[in-house]
Amino acid sequence: MSMEAPQEQRFRPPVTADCPLFSQRLEEHLIAVSRGEAPAKGRFCGNCYHPVARETDRCPHCNNHFVEDRATVDVVPDEITEILRRQRKTESTIVNSFAFLGVLIAVIGGLGVVLGIPYLRDNLLPATIVYAVILLIGVRGLAGFLGGYYGDRIGYERARRATVASWKDFEAIRDAA
Ligand SMILES: [Zn+2]
Numbered sequence: 709m710s711m712e713a714p715q716e717q718r719f720r721p722p723v724t725a726d727c728p729l730f731s732q733r734l735e736e737h738l739i740a741v742s743r744g745e746a747p748a749k750g751r752f753c754g755n756c757y758h759p760v761a762r763e764t765d766r767c768p769h770c771n772n773h774f775v776e777d778r779a780t781v782d783v784v785p786d787e788i789t790e791i792l793r794r795q796r797k798t799e800s801t802i803v804n805s806f807a808f809l810g811v812l813i814a815v816i817g818g819l820g821v822v823l824g825i826p827y828l829r830d831n832l833l834p835a836t837i838v839y840a841v842i843l844l845i846g847v848r849g850l851a852g853f854l855g856g857y858y859g860d861r862i863g864y865e866r867a868r869r870a871t872v873a874s875w876k877d878f879e880a881i882r883d884a885a
Pocket residue numbers: 753754755756757758767768769770771772
């Protein structure tokens with residue numbers, strides 16, 4: 709492995725299948741800025757907006773060269789912040805919807821179990837206890853499973869599609885300017 713290895717890689721625009729649009733550090737930066745925990749100004753790759761050190765001339769995230777390709781910028785464009793905000797909102801909305809569905813299934817399913825067993829139907833106290841146990845286990849389990857697994861995956865995919873489309877639109881406008 710020579711030191712020149714990264715230089716041989718070709719410059720790649722952020723919108724490609726294998727490249728996450730928001731680098732981990734860019735996402736962390738934008739969240740910190742939105743919370744007022746970090747200054748908006750810094751040094752960012754002019755192609756993918758990954759935060760970069762002062763002495764580097766090549767982006768470690770997208771391989772953009774700051775002299776030959778796109779120069780660095782001081783602030784991440786508002787459009788990029790907005791794309792990330794929408795992505796996170798879509799993800800959390802879908803995760804929450806699936807978690808809520810899990811709660812609903814536990815509530816209704818538990819009721820179905822209790823009403824479906826004749827002994828429980830006629831004895832309020834045991835029925836209440838059984839229902840409480842079903843809720844306790846079912847709500848956490850189903851909400852966690854549906855929200856954390858399906859919601860997370862579906863939310864990510866849907867949000868990702870929207871993000872790629874928005875980022876392409878943004879790039880088209882940026883490159884035309
Ligand atoms: Zn970059």
